[in-house]
Amino acid sequence: MTAPALSVRNISKTFGTIRAVNDVSFDVRTGEILGLIGPNGSGKSTLFNCILGQLPPDGGAVHVAGQQVSGSRACDLSKLGVGRTFQQLSVFPQMSVLDNVILAGQEHHGSMLSRLFGKPDAGLTADAEKMISFFRLEHLRDELAGSLSYGQQKLLDAAMAFMAGPGLVLLDEPAGGVNLTMLAHLKERLQTYNAEHGTTFVVIEHNMEFVMSLCSRIIVLAEGAIIAEGTPDEIRSNQQVIDAYLGG
């Protein structure tokens, strides 16, 4: 029995009187693509932030590949091989596409000293170019990230999350606001990456088509708590889920 890639136990988070996340527990198997869905404001992003050290949860525990990570800082989680994207675009607009991707990898190579006295690109240009090509952004390599279209920035955002070769990646609405062709492209890239590297994904997404075709298992959150869990087909026909989405 190997430990699950991610294990979440009894995570809760309140903001004042709002119970954003309410006693959530689940496991993610290594190599799995897990979907996390739920109406707006159901606590999905807050749950990610609690798992990833961006917000301190009120209680509960998180293990990554068997290692207890509760209380770790976001940068430590990154070093443990956990990548993420944010719901809002989170590229560095004043830096080139190449610099964005190199930055995403540089802290995982060498030491503090080698990053000061070594090569300006930390020896990562070739790897970064490979990652940029993987998301088919090579023609934009030297553009400022801020000058890219919204969809291209979303792809860059994902490329950055993968640059350090993480074993687990949490994606918060990677397809939000992305047009249909780009959406198909993104999904295909994520599937390919998962197949080639065995990377575990947890994906928050509103686009049902996208989630249902990408994920093998789905968890549904409503008002901070898990109300359903199952295969895409089970979720599609779950009356509780339908009610939650209809505002029941």
Place this chain on the structure above:
Amino acid sequence: MTRLNKRPALLLFLLVLAILAPLGHGNYIIYVLTSWLIFSIAAMGLNLTLGYAGQISLAQASFMAIGAYTTAIMTLAGWHWLIAAPVGMVLCFLVGLVLGYPALRVKGHFLAFVTLAFNTLVFLVLRNEDWLTGGSYGLSSMPRPDFYLFKTLKQLPFYYFTLAVTVVAALVLWGIVRSPWGRAFKALRENPVRAESLGVDTRRITLLAFAIGSAYAGLAGALVSPLVQYIDPGSFGLSQSLRILLMVVVGGSGFFFGPFVGAAVVILLPEMLRFTAGYYLIIYSALVIVMLAYVPNGLIGIGTRLRERFWPQHRARGDLAKGAQLK
């Protein structure tokens, strides 16, 4: 990319300009030019802290004091400037670490408050520890560095000596800004939360930026000592720290050459505002407020914007040219 390739040429041009600048001028003008270089070094350091890592330090002059007093005490005791100056810089770096470490564990602009208090602390230590610092009377008659074939006793050679130090300091900073550390500094300024999620230890890198910035102030102080050959606690007060902050903001924080422009303006401004007598400080404060509110990118920022407006860089966006690639 084109902008990057133009940089060395621009640097060379500025260097030639700086070499020619003092020729044919009297001692006073050369003295003003030397202080411009020295304050540019102090401002370069603060630019790293503020412009690249996004932290406000209000103690840049206090770090200059540490550098100046260390150099003064050591050179008066017979040590060469080449030994004394690095000792002062290392001291500033270490004090920066000690000061910044607790401050940066607290969020927000806590470093600003800590450095504000540090001004007073340094002033009191310099004034009260007579046995070391000469108390209120300060220290005087510091020797100017002597390199056997090149003596800096006269004003012009001292200017060239300062210029050489400035160039080395600028090149080192250029190297830092271009290194992965520099990339992390920029990322920190643009989106610290994202930077942290990509493995950048934002707390540590901010602390290092502050400590390096403080060491640059130490170097500036090490040059002040032999330039004025008289230092007292009052020369490094809060108003001096604010003046350096103004240089960074006026020049354009986060722009590599901003500090040189800012220092030029702030050092020449008193000369130009001399006729306003007592109103200088009021005009100067008003200027800070106006700059912060309306031109946060400083003079270099305005220059860049004007250039892009009137001489736009013709660079077709890659995605327009090849947008069809994403099928």
